[in-house]
Amino acid sequence: MRWDIIELLFFAYRDFVGDPDQELEAFGFGRAHHRVMHFVYRYPGLKVADLLDVLRITKQSLGRVLKQLLDEGYIVQKTGDNDRRQRLLYATPKGETLVQKLAGLQTTRITKALAEMSPEDAETVKRFLRAMIDRDDPDKVLETIFASVNHDAKE
Numbered sequence: 272m273r274w275d276i277i278e279l280l281f282f283a284y285r286d287f288v289g290d291p292d293q294e295l296e297a298f299g300f301g302r303a304h305h306r307v308m309h310f311v312y313r314y315p316g317l318k319v320a321d322l323l324d325v326l327r328i329t330k331q332s333l334g335r336v337l338k339q340l341l342d343e344g345y346i347v348q349k350t351g352d353n354d355r356r357q358r359l360l361y362a363t364p365k366g367e368t369l370v371q372k373l374a375g376l377q378t379t380r381i382t383k384a385l386a387e388m389s390p391e392d393a394e395t396v397k398r399f400l401r402a403m404i405d406r407d408d409p410d411k412v413l414e415t416i417f418a419s420v421n422h423d424a425k426e
Contacts, residue, residue, distance in 0.1 A: 290376040
């Protein structure tokens with residue numbers, strides 16, 4: 272058993288999401304809101320169906336979170352140009368501000384951790400994290416991320 276790595280991942284995750292959790296609490300939001308906002312901001316026009324695949328949550332769970340974010344003006348939903356049944360999600364300026372604040376907290380933590388490492392070590396960390404992601408059933412966002420990683424590696 273790799274208890275050392277398992278426990279390090281537990282504690283790293285706790286602290287990585289803990290910084291934004293405190294900020295989100297002031298809005299009555301939780302981690303699900305953070306995850307939705309992150310991917311909607313990073314991938315403008317993300318389809319609701321693709322977001323369900325990315326988050327691997329039920330329609331009911333996503334529906335509750337989306338309704339709150341829509342009602343409070345953090346995201347907007349538009350119909351697709353080619354397929355009117357598609358629901359495409361976009362962050363509003365209010366949503367962008369929130370995501371930037373949360374990402375700033377997480378970036379500070381990441382930057383502090385990487386400051387103690389060489390650039391080669393930082394690349395090893397990224398390779399390790401990519402290897403931890405299950406690639407057997409990639410969703411659209413992960414395909415985009417992996418495509419950009421492969422593209423970046425070729426440049």
